[in-house]
Structures are given as C-alpha cells and as structure tokens.
Amino acid sequence: MPTVREIEQALYAVAPREGAMEWDNVGHLLGDPEQEVRRVLVALDITQVVAEEALERDCQLIVSHHPVMNCKWLPVQTVRSDTPQGRLLLTLLRGNVSAICMHTNLDVAVGGVNDALARTLELADAEPLCEDGLGRVGQLPEPLALADFARFVCQRLGCNGVRWADAGRPVSRVAVGGGACGDLVDAAVAAGCDTFVTADLxxxxxxxxxxxxxxxxxxxxFPTEDPVCKWLMICLTRAYPDLEVVKSTSHKEVIHYYVEGEK
Incomplete structure (x- = not known):
C-alpha cells in the first residue's frame, strides 16, 4: 500500500505545489510521512466531526481542500485539548491519522476546484477566467432566465439556498469561482459574462x-467547492487502484436560510 509521502506526491502531480499562493499552507501537514495507507477519507474541511469520522471508518489519512492549519488565519501557538484547534490536532495525532491539504494549488489546477464547479453547472467550453488560473468561464447549452438558473444552481450544488442580484440579463455566458472569489467580479465583466457564480459576496x-x-x-x-472532492477521489483511485477512497458523510453545509412561512 502507498505511504502518505507517496500519496502527497501523486496529488502534487495533478495540483502542483507551485500553484499555491505564497501565504498558503499545503501538502502533508500532519502525521507520519512513511505511514502506509489503506483507506483515505476525502473532505472539504478537516473538522472535529470529520476527524472522528476518519477514526470510526478506520482511515489512516484525510485529504482535504482547506488546510487543517493555516498560520495566516490562526497561528498554532499551543496544542491543548481545551481549545478547538488543539482538540482537533490531538484527535488526529492520537489516532495516527495523517492530513494532506491541497488548497490554492487545487483552485488553479486543471480539473480542480473551478473545473469541478464548471462541470457541475454543465458549462461548455470552460476556460480560465484569470491568467493565474483562477475561475472559469463557459456557456450554458441554452439561455435561461436568472430565476431559473438560480434554481438550477441550487439543485446542482445541493445548496440550502442562494443569494442573487439581478442585472436584468438572461443567463448565457457564465463565470464561476469556487469559494470566496468576489474580487473576480470585474474580471467576469471584462470577459463578457452576464452572470457570475461564486461565494461569500x-x-x-x-x-x-x-x-x-x-x-x-x-x-x-461549501457548495461551490465541495464538487472537487469527487475529482480528488478519482485522482487517488487512478494513482492507487487498490486504495480504498471514501467521501465524508459527516461534513455538510452548515448555513441554513429561514424562509417566511416555513415551520
């Protein structure tokens, strides 16, 4: 069976480390690089619930998109069981569960976060929105009214709801940006898009x-980035056909929308 180190290199082959932004923390972040891996859990984030799921399912490795540690947002100064971050790290370390995280390098990778989002929304002829590889631009098979497209997005991504603003245009040429890509709105306008799908606007x-x-x-x-998990699973099974690769069932969208009249 492959080691954690070998799996990391296989993932770098499809999402090269050089694609990561300077501030980012990617690759094998936790555990023994020489540990043999029989079963991998794939999840968008490594939360406490995901760590416990990995233990329950006898997984030696979690592969995620978001880093389990990123000192830009939350410096690791202590590892204590009475803090959320410390409790998570101790759960993984005590259970001999390693963590590999592919973040901004997976955003720009061919086939990665943004291609997975474009495929899920059935965009044809998708191409990078920006020179650095972020975002994608593609065409719908046929134009849709914005309300109908918003409903389609919600269904395809399994959203609990969407927020949208109507500029009075039918939807045909669409830009997408998985995760927080609000700073790409002007790039989408410059690319001649009538609609931009992203998050955290x-x-x-x-x-x-x-x-x-x-x-x-x-x-x-979560909905705009979670589709990449399926692609990660495909990459892992192609590299190591005997490796068992499973997707987290515990990690889901945590944001819910109240609709007037609902009970």
Missing part, C-alpha cells in the same frame, strides 16, 4: 452588480 458587491451589468449568484462556500 458582500453587500456592496451585490449593490454594484446592476451598475456593472452582471448577475451575481452567491451559492455558498
């Missing part, structure tokens, strides 16, 4: 959408 970005002539759909961080 601000009030002012929605407010400015009509003036910029682009429909905006915020489909949520």
């Amino acid at each position: 601000s009030y002012h970005q929605f407010l400015d959408a009509e003036g910029k002539g682009i429909n905006l759909i915020d489909a949520g961080h």
Whole structure:
C-alpha cells in the first residue's frame, strides 16, 4: 500500500505545489510521512466531526481542500485539548491519522476546484477566467432566465439556498469561482459574462452588480467547492487502484436560510 509521502506526491502531480499562493499552507501537514495507507477519507474541511469520522471508518489519512492549519488565519501557538484547534490536532495525532491539504494549488489546477464547479453547472467550453488560473468561464447549452438558473444552481450544488442580484440579463455566458472569489467580479465583466457564480459576496458587491451589468449568484462556500472532492477521489483511485477512497458523510453545509412561512 502507498505511504502518505507517496500519496502527497501523486496529488502534487495533478495540483502542483507551485500553484499555491505564497501565504498558503499545503501538502502533508500532519502525521507520519512513511505511514502506509489503506483507506483515505476525502473532505472539504478537516473538522472535529470529520476527524472522528476518519477514526470510526478506520482511515489512516484525510485529504482535504482547506488546510487543517493555516498560520495566516490562526497561528498554532499551543496544542491543548481545551481549545478547538488543539482538540482537533490531538484527535488526529492520537489516532495516527495523517492530513494532506491541497488548497490554492487545487483552485488553479486543471480539473480542480473551478473545473469541478464548471462541470457541475454543465458549462461548455470552460476556460480560465484569470491568467493565474483562477475561475472559469463557459456557456450554458441554452439561455435561461436568472430565476431559473438560480434554481438550477441550487439543485446542482445541493445548496440550502442562494443569494442573487439581478442585472436584468438572461443567463448565457457564465463565470464561476469556487469559494470566496468576489474580487473576480470585474474580471467576469471584462470577459463578457452576464452572470457570475461564486461565494461569500458582500453587500456592496451585490449593490454594484446592476451598475456593472452582471448577475451575481452567491451559492455558498461549501457548495461551490465541495464538487472537487469527487475529482480528488478519482485522482487517488487512478494513482492507487487498490486504495480504498471514501467521501465524508459527516461534513455538510452548515448555513441554513429561514424562509417566511416555513415551520
């Protein structure tokens, strides 16, 4: 069976480390590089629930998109059981569960986060939105009204709901950006897109959408990035056919929307 180190290199073959942003923390972040792996759990994030799931399912490795440790956001100064981060790290270490995280390098990789999102939304002829590989631009098979497309996005991504702003244009040429890609709105406009699907958009970005002539759909961080997990599973099984690769069933969208009239 492959070691953690070998699996890391197989993942770098499809999402090269050089693609990661300078501040990012990617690769094998936790555990023994020489540990043999029989079963891998794939999840968008490594949460406490995901760590416990890995132990329950006898997984030696978790492969995730978001880093289990990233000192840009949360410096690791202590590893204590009475803090959420410390409790998570101790759970993994005591259970001999390693962690490999492919973050911004997976965002720009061919086939990665943004290609997975474009495929899920059935965009044809998808190509990079930006020179650095972020985002994708593609065409719908046929134009849709924005309300119908928003419903389609919600269904395809399994969203609990979406937020959207209507610039008064039918949907045909669509840009996508998995995760928080609100800073790519102007790039989507410059690429001639009538609609941009991403996550974590601000009030002012929605407010400015009509003036910029682009429909905006915020489909949520988890829903827009989770499709890449399926692609990661395919990459792992292609590299190691005897490796058992399973997707987390415990990690789901945590944001819910209240609709007036619902009980």
